[in-house]
Amino acid sequence: MKMKKVTAMGMAVLMAATMIPAVPAMADDAGKVYYLNFKPEQDEDWQNLAKEYTEETGTEVTVVTAASGQYETTLQSEMAKSDAPTLFQVNGPVGLKNWKDYCYDLKDSDIYSQLTSDSYSLKDGDAVDGIAYVIESYGLIVNKTLLEKAGYTLDDIKSFDDLKKVADDIQSKKDDLGIKGAFTSAGMDGSSDWRFKTHLANLPIYYEYKEDGIDDTDAIKGTYLDNYKNVFDLYITDSTCDGSELSAKTADDSRNEFVNGEAVFYQNGSWEYSELSKTFKDDELAMIPIYFGVDDANEGLATGTENYWCVNKNASEADVKATLDFMNWCVTSEAGTKSMAEDMGFTIPFKTAEAPSNVFVKQDAEYTEAGLTPVSWNFTTMPSEEWKNTLGSALTAYAAGSGSWDDVKSAFVDNWATEKALSE
Template sequence: MKRKSLVLLLVMMLMSTFTLYGCGGAGNTTQSSTQETSQETAQQGEKKAPAKVDIFQNKSEFAEQLEAAAKLYMEENPEVQINIETVQGADYATALKAKMLNDDKPEIFGIAMVGVKEDYGDYQEDLSDQPWVEHLYPDIKETVTVDGKVLGLPVSIEGYGLAYNREVFEAAGIDCSTLTSYDAIDKAFATLQQKIDNGELKDKYPQLEAVVEYAAKEAFISGLHLMNIPLQAELKTAKAAFEAQEIELTHADSLKALIDLQTNYTPARNNKSLLNSVDYSTQVGGGLAIERVAVIQQGNWIAPELANVAPDVLEKIDVMPIPLKGVVEDSIAVGVSFNWCVNNQASDADKAAAKDFLNWLFQSEKGKQIVIEELKCIPAFDNYEDLDRLDPYSKRVAEYMGQGKTMPWVFSGYPKGFEPQAAADIQGYFAGDMTWEECVQKLKEDWKTLR
């Protein structure tokens, strides 16, 4: 978010906490948890009515941590049964649609853009009277307000760029402070790849085989996040994207340059069709986490996984810009990927429990600690004081925000189906099925047809 109000609030808040101010996951797996407890709580003076809260969400990167948080809440509120189902990757939208057609609809569900009629607008409870609303950053609040009603809780401010292992670059003699433009990054990648190929880093990083890993198999990486970079420069806002009947792709040349930057230094650089089989797990857990590669296009949502499998590597993670050559080169993309909505057709008891759980998680002292330390979220609220507890990646995202070096997310305004189709188009380009010019034309045609 680049709006002044958000930046000023972030700067003021972070100056008091640390000196330096600065659709997730992939694959097609489903995780679910049902936690039960019969413990009594001494904090409740009167017995509350039994309530059920089903949460249907897509943040697989903190699914286990969210389940643990729900268990803690149920220990304090034994009359409430919380069930969490997490569907990750491109299957989420389809799974949510099926879920909302069932009689047993979730009490809390996640969506990218609130208020859109076809995106469950009829199911979104007015949350304007909730205690957390007054603490939303103004620019963030604007994104979840429709006709004067706050319809969703922003789960986390997120940012993505080129996540990299700073120590690998330093070992190659590269000054990381210079990585602020397309040309500088390209030059650094070339230098690092040459040293890898020459075996100069073999002793310190025995598994390091390439600079970058690019997971072209995942629709959200190419179709959602990569395409956002040129489209945010063309369309400016998610609302404008939602209203756009067609796109010009005025920055197609810069998009190709960005694709080249991320694929010319991969293990598949001599046969880019192989990128189409690289998935999220290979890129993150089997790539960056084990120091097989030094750079991936991902956001701060990878922090929980790195914290679990390679906490030492997480401490080395830094973020460089994701440069749109000649347009905007020293920024990362920042926004809110998902908002949790309360189903207004649930029973009164279940709705009350759903709202109380959201307040507990995002506003109680215990909940705030969980949000920052366990869920690894950058909170969308102005009353979090200990942001120095954020993981290294999230701190860097916050630093970019404080410096105003951000570009917006417009992908919540994409036509339905554009994400997987755009990814398929780019996969076709990697496979050699079409030229770049044909790929650009196909992307424009797909937008218009899907809209």
């Protein structure tokens, strides 16, 4: 039954993204909200929250969810329509470049006054173009029960060398353990490849920036690409499937492998908690850092945000007001903060935030309290979606054996400079 629920959710999101409904017409003087949601895994939660808001206030809220990896394309299409989104998302400074002319200035809004820190705002000069609405973490999700069945505990994994030793051993005795691999499939389908061309690729960027004392660059050097290779090699060799199959493996495939007890490790983030908690108890799950072999003794989870709400300044005055009211209600009301904390598993950067029950969020706090350094989210400085796609293609070919790691290096380093130049 669990697997059917996961699959059904994936299909529902796909339908929502590929069959964009018309936004219902209302009287000209009645404000309405059209939210183009970035996060497929929270589609049902947003639909429920929108319904509750409408029942409470009478304001119509339509939520449409873009398919995984298709947000920018969907946003471009929807913004060209007469009933365009009133609330949308950009992923940071690079994403803002495409949409800053559409952004309503939020500096005088109620929601801006609720932020716990101005660092969670996205500014263009003095204007506040975007506001972060969730802080998240990602790493390696661990099935502790399977790990212990293999003869290990979390204490046995404190570095990349430890991770490789444990994963290699688990892979060698997978048949005896009744599993398919140490790691779930590193799917390079569009619903899944962001985990590797964006999230895993953040690690070599993070360590290079940290070493050089910078927070952006027009020319990445690729100092830590060997470490990137080591982790990706582990994913594709100690896996539930052969590397040649990864091009067609989806996000649902990877999640289902973990849910069905077919693998011990699953690279993903705190946003997966609501789905995984339908199958696992909290004490059966853990999230550990993606140990990179650079500063493993001090490395925490990758924690940050690429999720910034923006309001469409081209919407009617009534729709802008309705949208601002809805946003503020989400982060201040009991119903909104409870849904974002418990249903969505979010840590939100607002004064009235409710502490989430999400075990991965709690673990991130524990790592930080123990003195480990969270890996910052630097993938918001990646030059473009085209850069990510080129890197993803090179990784896919490498995994399949039809491409070389030199091709991956070129896609990472040479194409970075090319795409940065094009964005100027």
